[in-house]
Amino acid sequence: MIPSTTPSVLMQIQSKIQKFAVMLSSVLQLEVEIVDNALFRVAGTGVFGKQLGQRLNTNSKLLRYIIETKKDRVVTHSRIDPLCKDCSNKDKCEEKAFLGTPVIYHDQCVGVISLVALTYEQQQHINANIQEFSDYVRHVSSLFVSRFLQDQNSGDNIQKIFLTMIDNMDQGVLVAGNDRRVTFANQAALKIMGINPGNVVGKTLHFQPLTFEDNFRHGHMQHIITFDDRKELIIGQLHAVQDQWLFLMAFHQSHSSADFSSNQEEPQIEAMIGECRPMKQLKKLISRVAPGPSSVMIVGESGTGKEVVARAIHKLSDRRAKPFIPINCAAIPEQLLESELFGYVKGAFTGASANGKIGLIQAANTGTLFLDEIGDMPLTLQAKLLRAIESREIQPVGASHPVPVDIRVISATNQKIEQGIAAGKFREDLYYRLNVIPLRLPPLRERQEDIELLIHYFLHLHTRRLELVYPGVAQDVIDFLKRYRWPGNIRELSNLMEYLVNVVPSGEVIDMSLLPPNLLGSHEVAEEVPPRSAAAEAIQEASVTALEGMERQMIRDALSRYSNKKQAADELGIGIATLYRKIKKYELAGA
Ligand SMILES: Nc1ncnc2c1ncn2[C@@H]1O[C@H](COP(=O)(O)OP(=O)(O)OP(=O)(O)O)[C@@H](O)[C@H]1O
Ligand SMILES: [Mg+2]
Structure with missing residues (x-):
């Protein structure tokens, strides 16, 4: 029998630690490796993401030093640094700079987080910010680790955390027992409801959700809370926590109640958050144009929500029950795009599937076709697409007859398409066809x-x-x-x-x-x-x-x-x- 050994504390929460490593690496722009105090690799990014759970096979004097002394260690120019002198891996080492920080839990060093530079830029980056990085990593890692270890180890702590949290929260919170009798209401909750503790503590609450379960994922669920003869429309989430009920009120009561439900003038667009003027105008415009057949072109920088808008338009149109087919014109290689979009009949070309293939345009029939990154569509296909839109029929590759299609086209781009037109890369006639209703998504700034x-x-x-x-x-x-x-x-x-x-x-x-x-x-x-x-x-x-x-x-x-x-x-x-x-x-x- 293999003797069983208890995994180290970090290993016990390995998947969480791995996730932490990935996030830390991305915010700090450095590779991250996390080992436990027995030098098992718990987590890592890039080249350090391999052999997780296994013991490191270097002599790691450096890491041992950190574990024993609980002190940071930095190597700013690996290989030539005296600390690397005796390292068995010195000749193969790809690391340009290294910063190791101990992970402390209950005064013990339970592991080491290493920030590693593999490129010259990263090396500069570490060297310019040694102290900041070290302090920051120490701070967030101890918070992160102790949270998960405490969550695992003790129920009492949870209750403590619970109460501290409620005491400190800017968010309105009501706590009720199993019988739904209120045991606690924090200041923020009292303010939102405009009452004193005496008005609510000890009263039995009724929560009535206002939205469908499906919407729950997308934001705060609205509830009508009733006690005595008071009725309050409050947006929040209801959580069952062990034998208690916790009602967490949304921060934005006024916004939310006005704009997600009661205000009939505003379109109800799920998951499209935004109350600033341009967004309100955009939502109004969307709800006006969504039911029509006209083509919409959405322009906005990366990450501004172009796909969210395209889906909202589809949802608000009569086609909502029909397919919404997104195609990324930049993602599909040019030679495949034609058959993907238009499909082909059997025997159309060597390697074609024996039964032929329905193209995505045909798949979107009676629904919405979302052409993302339209600016990247090759010129040859632009001509074919234009023909399809104008004639409302498509010609699958190798087919002798066109097939009629009924589609609503929404396209999106994050580039200035006018420049593509000027450079001869985008057809002006297609642009006018697609841009019947232009929508511009403002950048977050x-x-x-x-x-x-x-x-x-x-x-x-x-x-x-x-x-x-x-x-x-x-x-x-x-x-x-x-x-x-x-x-x-x-x-x-x-x-x-x-x-x-x-x-x-x-x-x-x-x-x-x-x-x-x-x-x-x-x-x-x-x-x-x-x-x-x-x-x-x-x-x-x-x-x-x-x-x-x-x-x-x-x-x-x-x-x-x-x-x-x-x-x-x-x-x-x-x-x-x-x-x-x-x-x-x-x-x-x-x-
Ligand atoms: N108004 C919004 N409210 C809430 N979430 C939003 C909103 N707009 C965008 N998001 C979220 O932001 C992310 C990016 O949105 P989306 O993919 O639609 O952007 P995009 O403009 O298509 O980006 P890209 O140009 O990179 O394709 C998604 O997770 C989306 O759910
Ligand atoms: Mg997108």
């Missing part, structure tokens, strides 16, 4: 008013998905994020919130200390210089690259884990179409 709302929306979404406790957010974090330029738009905000709900301790507040130093760096300087100066522009540039770097790394990691791109896209929470475009943009292998 022009939607400052929406940022707070979106922060809470995504916190809600990710806490629910990950079954974590809804955290508070410090005001200075909100102020900072409002000023940030969000080159990756809503997707980037969503990614950051997902990361933050993972690192914030249960029931606590997301404060500035949790924001990645890359972002904070740009903030500190930005406050001292007037906006729009050359320096401010340079800073904005820097944060653009920082976040793009983060995105690139996340994508690269997902691609290394999955050979199937759909799975990789699912894990990243992006559409397959976007994945392909990003692969191209970041010149990642495997496009």
